[in-house]
Amino acid sequence: MAVGSAVMMLLSKNPVKSILWLIVVFFAISGHYILLNAQFLAVVNIIVYAGAIMVLFLFVVMLMNLNADTEPVKNYRLHIIGIISGGSLLLVLLSTLYKGENGQMVQMQIGDQGLMDNLGKVLFTNYVLPFEIASILFLSAMLGAVIIGKKD
Numbered sequence: 001m002a003v004g005s006a007v008m009m010l011l012s013k014n015p016v017k018s019i020l021w022l023i024v025v026f027f028a029i030s031g032h033y034i035l036l037n038a039q040f041l042a043v044v045n046i047i048v049y050a051g052a053i054m055v056l057f058l059f060v061v062m063l064m065n066l067n068a069d070t071e072p073v074k075n076y077r078l079h080i081i082g083i084i085s086g087g088s089l090l091l092v093l094l095s096t097l098y099k100g101e102n103g104q105m106v107q108m109q110i111g112d113q114g115l116m117d118n119l120g121k122v123l124f125t126n127y128v129l130p131f132e133i134a135s136i137l138f139l140s141a142m143l144g145a146v147i148i149g150k151k152d
Contacts, residue, residue, distance in 0.1 A: 002028035015061045019054060026050040040116045 002025050009021035026049045033042035123131055 019058050023050050023054045040119050
């Protein structure tokens with residue numbers, strides 16, 4: 001699903017549809033995180049990337065003036081660079097399909113390393129002071145942004 005959506009994102013002529021396909025890619029990647037027993041990364045990926053950043057991209061693309069008349073002529077060197085980059089990516093993807101010495105493509109780890117309760121225990125026992133300092137720093141940054149943005 002991730003590879004198919006990525007191909008559709010690349011082949012889409014409309015930038016808005018391309019962004020929507022990229023959101024589908026992020027959801028598929030979150031599914032991979034869940035399969036790898038990393039639920040926290042899956043949730044953060046959906047909230048941050050698919051929820052916030054891609055919606056921001058969508059608004060920027062919708063506000064841009066995408067007239068084909070004002071678009072500059074593309075250079076042939078960019079096409080060559082794109083072909084070389086795509087070929088390199090294809091080689092990397094094909095090399096991942098190569099089976100190693102043990103005959104397995106990927107070794108999965110089993111355990112509870114990515115579970116949120118383990119992350120919470122470590123965060124609020126070992127790293128509670130840096131966590132609280134970061135929250136105070138974010139709070140002061142928000143207050144500073146409100147004060148700077150406030151009109152007289």
